[in-house]
Amino acid sequence: MALLSSNSKDSSSCVPSGSRDSNYCRKQKSLGLLCSNFLSLYDRDGIDTIGLDDAAARLGVERRRIYDIVNVLESIGLLTKKAKNRYSWKGFGVIPKTLQLLKQEGLKESYTSFEDPLPFKVLDDEVDEKFQSSNNSSQTDKSNASSVPKIPGLGASKSERKEKSLGLLTQNFVKLFLCSEVEMISLDEAAKILLGDAHDMSMMRTKVRRLYDIANVLSSMNFIEKTHHPETRKPAFRWLGMKGKSQMASTNALILESKKRTFGTELTNTSLKRCRGAPSLNTAADQATITPSQIRAECMTAKKAVDVSDSEKGSLQNVQNYHYGPFAPINVLKTQPSSNDERKQPRDWESLAKAHTPQYHNQALRDLFCHYMEAWGSWCSEVAGKNPIQLQS
């Protein structure tokens, strides 16, 4: 295989001859661009079924590439397989439901196995059951778009192959954002978390390659955006969710501008935060950028906080309808305002801020939170003309 591959490339890349023309541009062949073109073709009214051969022909690519796109799109519910070579287009309307289901599954899983080195890997059976039922009914009932979509071509007994599928990897990658509250994650770190076998470098590299494929497709739909860690400058991806998708259509200019924002100005950039209906108590630091190397430690810390009790967790969600995830401030559970508290001194912002200032275990997070508070303070004085909240260091 290697020989054949390298031979075919020798004749087509180093020397611009053969099938690859002299002005070959890699970007023009990218999976992300291909996905954009695919959506341009099929994301419209009147589109019901999509033929893979047709798609490949119209997009001018080989079938293999269409499989890559379709697998990712199907994993998030945009498509469902109808028959061999034929898919049914569901559209972006199903995405909120899909994300909600993925989040539910991911949260359930993370609560039971966050200490597992591969917290998002163990859900296969459960997901598969849902996929199976989803697929069965999708053959006849298109209203089933609310179910988390089945991954294509995965027989129940092919667990090993299934575990490596692009679709499942896509779902787990998305869960990583939905459930961990991590604002930014590198693909290396994602691969480590999703794979578990971080010691196997070969497998890691393969996983990262697939994550690049997935990330390209997701970012072409504006579900995520590529960015860089502000300190390490390491490449990473930030979750935008449906907000990114909806704003892509209506406010391209705004998004382009926001992509240029610097890390320190992110505080007021709430429009691009993930779409999860977070309440106003959601702190800036809660949405902060986390260095990948801090993820595991913070996961463990937050796991302990979240695991205080199921009832406590339930009440938190009832009150706030919001889940902090593994990066919640450690005192969040203790300082949630009761219904009585909410009536007390609603305008005493300073004491409120002091009472609710998160006490992160991690020094970097504390610094980050201070940074946000400073930014907020300057924003208040500059824009809103209010007194900045004094920082607790």
Added chain:
DNA sequence: TTATCCCGCCACCGC
């Protein structure tokens, strides 16, 4: 140098 990811081989599966 490192990050990115295209490309196509080939194993697997159902018919």
Added chain:
DNA sequence: GCGGTGGCGGGATAA
């Protein structure tokens, strides 16, 4: 055996 599917990793390109 055959065609559809998709995991996989070499190695080229981009940054």
